[in-house]
Amino acid sequence: MRTIAVVNLKGGVAKTATVINMAAVLAKDYKQSVLVIDADSQCNTTEFFGGDPEAGSLAHHLRKWPTLTDPGEALRSDIQISNFDGVELICGDESLMDLDLSSVKGGDANVGVLRELRDYLDELYDPDGGGDLYDYCLIDCPPAFNAASAAALLMADEVLIPIKLDAFALRGMTNLIRQIDNMRKINPALKLLGCLPTMWYKSPRTEEAERILRESGLPIFGHIRRTDKVDDMTFVQEPLLVSSPRSAAGVDYRKFVRDLLRGGKKHG
Ligand SMILES: Nc1ncnc2c1ncn2[C@@H]1O[C@H](COP(=O)(O)OP(=O)(O)OP(=O)(O)O)[C@@H](O)[C@H]1O
Ligand SMILES: [Mg+2]
Numbered sequence: 209m210r211t212i213a214v215v216n217l218k219g220g221v222a223k224t225a226t227v228i229n230m231a232a233v234l235a236k237d238y239k240q241s242v243l244v245i246d247a248d249s250q251c252n253t254t255e256f257f258g259g260d261p262e263a264g265s266l267a268h269h270l271r272k273w274p275t276l277t278d279p280g281e282a283l284r285s286d287i288q289i290s291n292f293d294g295v296e297l298i299c300g301d302e303s304l305m306d307l308d309l310s311s312v313k314g315g316d317a318n319v320g321v322l323r324e325l326r327d328y329l330d331e332l333y334d335p336d337g338g339g340d341l342y343d344y345c346l347i348d349c350p351p352a353f354n355a356a357s358a359a360a361l362l363m364a365d366e367v368l369i370p371i372k373l374d375a376f377a378l379r380g381m382t383n384l385i386r387q388i389d390n391m392r393k394i395n396p397a398l399k400l401l402g403c404l405p406t407m408w409y410k411s412p413r414t415e416e417a418e419r420i421l422r423e424s425g426l427p428i429f430g431h432i433r434r435t436d437k438v439d440d441m442t443f444v445q446e447p448l449l450v451s452s453p454r455s456a457a458g459v460d461y462r463k464f465v466r467d468l469l470r471g472g473k474k475h476g
Contacts, residue, residue, distance in 0.1 A: 209243075209329060211345040212401060213364035217387070218380050219351035221372045222406035224252045225438050227348040229461040232447030235294025237462065238469065240343040241334065243287065245322065246300035247360045248350040254299040256445055258291035261301035269321045270307050270355055279321045280328030292447065296342070300356075307355035317355040322347075322363035353387055361391040366401040373405050373417035381424075402427035404464065407434040429467060432460040
């Protein structure tokens with residue numbers, strides 16, 4: 209199972225849109241079995257995929273109490289079937305917001321729970337194919353560094369950073385890279401998969417920002433173009449490959465996943 213946390217401390221940069229469309233392309237075009245974890249109290253991914261936080265969510269498990277003998281197994285029992293074939297889901301819920309980093313220091317948050325889930329899943333096999341139960345695990349992170357994002361970074365092998373090309377985003381990158389470096393002290397295996405420029409449109413400023421990003425030496429994927437079809441997708445609750453497969457972003461997300469599976473085709 210390849211585990212990718214989709215992270216950026218900045219809000220509204222298309223973390224959720226990326227998780228949704230990546231999951232859908234992997235499941236439908238490549239027949240991959242995908243587990244999506246919603247680590248954000250806004251629950252956009254949970255809602256989109258038709259999850260029910262009342263029936264079980266990540267928040268219960270992140271709280272230290274009740275202390276479970278096998279947290280990985282317990283969390284696995286809360287995995288839900290989504291409304292999209294090939295995608296399963298662990299829901300977020302609103303109470304994730306209360307679990308800030310101070311609860312980690314105070315010992316109230318069980319940030320290792322996703323790691324335990326991963327170890328648990330690694331021991332399981334797909335009864336049909338004999339391979340891993342899930343080929344991919346994608347974690348939608350909140351726009352904050354809190355207990356839920358810490359748990360996500362502890363579980364992940366790789367970090368993907370969607371980035372909206374503006375001056376604020378470029379300035380926020382330094383902070384984010386520092387935080388990921390800090391997480392590497394706890395999870396040394398964590399790799400920076402790359403940055404994914406999102407909501408791209410042709411203008412001298414975005415092209416300049418993209419150039420600066422490429423020159424930073426960070427691995428960069430090809431950009432995802434801006435299109436209203438992404439907003440529309442959230443209303444109809446269907447990923448772009450169903451609702452608007454020929455839209456610019458629909459085409460770009462497919463190309464991004466193709467590059468991801470080919471092991472890069474990144475610049476920088
Ligand atoms: N390629 C795109 N073109 C146009 N709009 C987009 C694109 N990608 C995302 N959006 C829109 O931008 C907004 C923010 O996207 P999204 O919710 O995915 O960001 P986010 O990083 O998950 O936000 P948050 O930090 O609040 O979780 C949404 O309204 C979404 O529909
Ligand atoms: Mg989001």
